[in-house]
């Protein structure tokens with residue numbers, strides 16, 4: 001008898017912004033078998049971004065599908081009461097009643113939604129239509145605010161529009177990879193592996209790593225600049241100073257394709273090598289060498305992530321990286337360009353769908369009256385329906401709760417009770433919320449403790465939709481089993497609430513493919529034009545990179561790989577802008593009382609607050625407990641030995657971690673991973689220590705640096 005071939009479903013790894021294609025092979029295990037036995041995960045060799053590669057997170061993900069799922073809607077009247085299971089109808093009616101009550105008593109700006117880069121683009125889009133369109137408040141923000149909003153504002157200020165101009169193929173073609181504020185080897189491992197193949201094969205290719213820690217990325221660098229936290233702009237301006245001094249600028253490019261060079265060259269004058277080396281705490285010869293690599297490499301690709309973005313000068317840092325590319329004409333061509341690595345799997349799709357409080361779908365801005373008007377017409381809403389007020393950003397929602405200005409908070413697919421800065425203040429504010437809806441996949445999660453209603457959402461394995469990765473590649477993520485329990489797709493929950501609020505005609509969607517086809521129309525003639533992409537085409541052709549306008553329906557990948565090949569930027573005069581900034585250092589400097597700078601980050605195996613990876617045995621064994629990295633000489637001063645429990649205190653709170661003594665970290669600097677919340681370890685929350693001061697443009701908090709003191713616990 002013939003045996004049916006195994007069923008294979010193509011989808012995308014839902015963890016990080018690398019966006020690796022996955023194939024799910026359904027085995028012949030009986031239908032009631034554990035999902036990890038029934039569904040085998042492997043890399044999709046045909047996916048253009050990852051070519052079959054996956055890291056440990058992608059490889060083990062099937063183990064987390066069934067564990068600790070939230071299966072039914074739950075409600076309670078008070079935070080100290082027990083949840084009771086309710087029907088979807090009861091939960092949705094309670095939400096609709098509450099929204100109407102808040103609209104009457106406090107107005108639309110008392111409604112807030114905090115979403116996630118875990119959303120598919122369809123989820124993002126329907127949430128924008130509901131909140132920004134129908135309800136008339138821009139109070140939608142996402143955890144991308146904590147992740148890459150500085151990259152957005154930096155790109156917008158320099159190029160007139162968001163959108164990383166590079167693609168992963170540039171990793172195979174560059175002569176110098178300048179990695180600043182990114183531990184790519186651990187946090188974007190498949191991107192790093194791809195570059196390393198090129199790096200190993202071509203000894204003339206250089207890797208420069210800028211990071212206060214000697215990370216796994218720095219271990220294999222040709223040059224590691226272990227700068228002091230907060231001195232990135234000193235370094236970047238210092239390299240620019242040397243390039244100008246050596247006459248290594250492309251004067252024609254600067255003249256014809258940029259503005260702002262005069263002010264920039266005034267600023268960088270003071271960044272002389274001795275001054276910069278002293279401020280950064282690096283050897284002056286290393287500074288010269290970094291500048292020499294920039295000067296001598298025909299193609300320089302810079303990459304960065306949270307180490308740059310999570311800063312009170314995040315936007316300025318991004319622009320200072322871009323400045324080096326503008327000085328040397330390293331943009332719009334293969335192997336070069338400023339490439340922001342996105343953290344979340346679909347933070348890019350969120351940007352396209354307008355999923356931040358200052359954005360509207362299709363790379364539009366709340367502050368732009370034409371953009372608001374275009375959307376009002378598209379959505380069939382009265383003129384003036386979209387508010388001209390920029391909505392509350394993530395931290396503004398906390399401040400709004402403190403001031404009793406929030407009547408309803410809807411949190412979906414993210415865990416702010418671990419990931420927000422200044423956690424004690426965050427938790428106190430969440431406890432004040434008069435009505436919080438928490439929509440997620442798992443239970444328990446730390447944030448469930450602050451909810452009045454829990455809504456069960458489907459996750460990557462049981463919902464179909466699109467995600468865009470760091471290189472603007474859109475992939476169709478296809479469901480491979482029915483939803484567990486009563487879980488529903490995020491977009492479908494938002495649409496149902498919209499219909500019950502009286503907007504039935506605006507949310508008349510049966511499938512996510514229908515949502516997607518409306519969404520792409522809104523991108524027509526915008527920088528992120530995706531009118532040539534549909535679910536059907538993605539299923540047929542595989543992932544497609546934008547720009548992908550309708551007139552180019554085949555998604556000509558060669559054409560779409562890089563932005564700005566024509567050197568026409570999205571500013572009114574089509575020229576890129578130099579950004580001129582002095583370095584201001586970290587917001588909270590070390591002092592006598594708090595003599596260390598604490599920096600936080602991620603580990604190879606874990607993902608964010610462990611809602612998935614904490615439920616995967618192999619990953620828990622890989623990273624069994626939190627720790628703090630301390631330089632041995634610093635530890636000696638405090639009589640701290642390896643493994644001792646160390647209490648770490650900041651102006652906001654305290655946590656305890658076992659000590660790991662290592663010269664990977666510079667003296668005066670400490671490192672703790674950000675993955676452990678109250679569910680996974682006692683008193684080991686990194687964000688109990690961090691502060692919420694943010695970049696003035698991007699509103700991204702400075703999670704990467706705060707002043708702390710240590711002692712034996």
Ligand code: SF4
Pocket residue numbers: 013014015016017018019020053054055056057058059188189190191
């Ligand atoms: Fe998933 Fe990122 Fe690992 Fe790729 S690199 S398998 S997207 S976690």
